[in-house]
Amino acid sequence: xxxxxxxxxxxxxxxxxxxxxxxxxxxxxxxxxxxxxxxxxxxxxxxxxxxxxxxxxxxxxxxxxxxxxxxxxxxxxxxxxxxxxxxxxxxxxxxxxxxxxxxxxxxxxxxxxxxxxxxxxxxxxxxxxxxxxxxxxxxxxxxxxxxxxxxxxxxxxxxxxxxxxxxxxxxxxxxxxxxxxxxxxxxxxxxxxxxxxxxxxxxxxxxxxxxxxxxxxxxxxxx
Amino acid sequence: xxxxxxxxxxxxxxxxxxxxxxxxxxxxxxxxxxxxxxxxxxxxxxxxxxxxxxxxxxxxxxxxxxxxxxxxxxxxxxxxxxxxxxxxxxxxxxxxxxxxxxxxxxxxxxxxxxxxxxxxxxxxxxxxxxxxxxxxxxxxxxxxxxxxxxxxxxxxxxxxxxxxxxxxxxxxxxxxxxxxxxxxxxxxxxxxxxxxxxxxxxxxxxxxxxxxxxxxxxxxxxxxxxxxxxxxxxxxxxxxxxxxxxxxxxxxxxxxxxxxxxxxxxxxxxxxxxxxxxxxxxxxxxxxxxxxxxxxxx
Numbered sequence: 214x215x216x217x218x219x220x221x222x223x224x225x226x227x228x229x230x231x232x233x234x235x236x237x238x239x240x241x242x243x244x245x246x247x248x249x250x251x252x253x254x255x256x257x258x259x260x261x262x263x264x265x266x267x268x269x270x271x272x273x274x275x276x277x278x279x280x281x282x283x284x285x286x287x288x289x290x291x292x293x294x295x296x297x298x299x300x301x302x303x304x305x306x307x308x309x310x311x312x313x314x315x316x317x318x319x320x321x322x323x324x325x326x327x328x329x330x331x332x333x334x335x336x337x338x339x340x341x342x343x344x345x346x347x348x349x350x351x352x353x354x355x356x357x358x359x360x361x362x363x364x365x366x367x368x369x370x371x372x373x374x375x376x377x378x379x380x381x382x383x384x385x386x387x388x389x390x391x392x393x394x395x396x397x398x399x400x401x402x403x404x405x406x407x408x409x410x411x412x413x414x415x416x417x418x419x420x421x422x423x424x425x426x427x428x429x430x431x432x433x434x435x436x
Numbered sequence: 437x438x439x440x441x442x443x444x445x446x447x448x449x450x451x452x453x454x455x456x457x458x459x460x461x462x463x464x465x466x467x468x469x470x471x472x473x474x475x476x477x478x479x480x481x482x483x484x485x486x487x488x489x490x491x492x493x494x495x496x497x498x499x500x501x502x503x504x505x506x507x508x509x510x511x512x513x514x515x516x517x518x519x520x521x522x523x524x525x526x527x528x529x530x531x532x533x534x535x536x537x538x539x540x541x542x543x544x545x546x547x548x549x550x551x552x553x554x555x556x557x558x559x560x561x562x563x564x565x566x567x568x569x570x571x572x573x574x575x576x577x578x579x580x581x582x583x584x585x586x587x588x589x590x591x592x593x594x595x596x597x598x599x600x601x602x603x604x605x606x607x608x609x610x611x612x613x614x615x616x617x618x619x620x621x622x623x624x625x626x627x628x629x630x631x632x633x634x635x636x637x638x639x640x641x642x643x644x645x646x647x648x649x650x651x652x653x654x655x656x657x658x659x660x661x662x663x664x665x666x667x668x669x670x671x672x673x674x675x676x677x678x679x680x681x682x683x684x685x686x687x688x689x690x691x692x693x694x695x696x697x698x699x700x701x702x703x704x705x706x707x708x709x710x711x712x713x714x715x716x717x718x719x720x721x722x723x724x725x726x727x728x729x730x731x732x733x734x
Contacts, residue, residue, distance in 0.1 A: 221536070221539070229525065285523055289523075290522050290576075294537075296509050297488075300509065433490065434491070436484055
């Protein structure tokens with residue numbers, strides 16, 4: 214693996230998404246302020262903003278860096294560089310994660326910080342962590358689908374199903390007894406159910422990214 | 437194998453509606469091959485296979501001693517590639533592209549890149565999306581040439597260029613040819629461009645190599661013979677006659693194996709050779725394709 218070439222390609226993707234990254238950081242900070250100081254309605258609205266910003270930055274950067282490369286016909290230029298397709302795939306997956314994860318971490322940390330600062334909602338801690346990781350799962354699924362299919366239709370479907378799945382998973386998680394029971398309490402409750410759900414999510418991430426690498430390695434036509 | 441830059445042997449690639457069939461090609465180091473074919477003939481697919489961007493179903497591909505597609509990363513370090521459908525990053529400037537490529541290629545020549553920018557009248561600080569098509573092609577060519585590649589692969593680089601831009605691009609390519617160690621594969625459906633810069637010619641049609649030879653040999657062995665036959669005289673039969681045109685007593689023979697002895701042979705058969713026309717590469721290409729297709733249909 215030529216790590217310096219992979220790093221160069223990641224830097225390129227960062228460069229072209231720098232405005233979107235800065236905008237989403239600013240948007241995330243504003244959302245957290247709304248959550249912190251907006252009272253009860255602000256809490257809900259701020260969280261909706263936060264989730265929306267993460268969904269938008271995920272879709273924008275993945276679509277722009279992966280699908281955009283093909284649609285703008287810059288893929289031929291990228292693939293004329295001294296890289297293999299596996300290195301190209303690595304750069305796209307790692308690059309997309311390196312854009313999303315720091316933003317996601319910053320926003321999740323801000324969100325958890327606000328929960329920790331307000332004892333009245335301590336019970337939401339486990340639920341928030343699980344739902345935050347669910348957003349990471351959706352992001353990984355989107356990266357994999359866009360990379361493997363290189364199709365606008367499939368990518369749009371992945372975005373829609375990712376957003377729908379957040380609501381669906383949220384509903385299901387909120388009804389799991391190990392989560393539901395302490396959710397509206399004033400103490401942080403981390404149950405075995407929360408651990409299992411988190412492990413399942415990380416296993417899904419590993420499976421999705423592993424499948425993406427596997428399917429990419431079987432491709433025979435790259436242009 | 438050391439003096440062979442590009443080697444394809446028995447390369448096949450099947451698509452639902454198109455097949456590349458048993459492509460074998462050799463390109464000696466320092467030579468310039470013009471790769472000519474109609475649209476959809478298989479030029480781009482062949483080039484993508486030799487760049488490792490499309491994997492062949494069968495056959496061997498070696499580029500600069502590297503086995504493709506497995507060793508493509510090492511091979512591409514020494515290849516400059518420009519294709520008609522290649523675009524640079526629109527929001528970035530040409531200078532950004534130069535800065536991006538410079539650390540990647542050990543032989544990157546910044547002074548040459550800047551000289552090329554002046555010669556092509558390109559402003560490095562201008563964004564790519566603000567460039568015309570001709571300027572974009574020149575920018576892509578600049579970025580390929582400044583790498584100082586051992587192999588230059590150009591897939592229809594002059595398509596869509598106005599005559600002035602085409603001439604500038606071809607002139608720069610001809611200047612590049614002064615480097616005897618640089619090998620160039622130049623694909624086009626414009627035979628005039630290819631004729632100007634190539635010393636080897638390969639014709640491809642419907643996924644098959646139909647002819648490949650030295651350019652001078654091509655031009656020497658293809659001729660059109662305009663004959664006048666005696667009343668009731670038959671058209672003389674020679675090996676290498678690929679087409680018989682004209683009409684009645686005034687047939688026109690197109691041959692790919694012309695020899696001066698054919699004239700005396702015609703005279704002995706009672707026919708008079710009125711004229712022996714040389715053929716342009718375009719005429720040779722068209723005659724070649726037609727004769728192969730007719731033979732294929734028969």
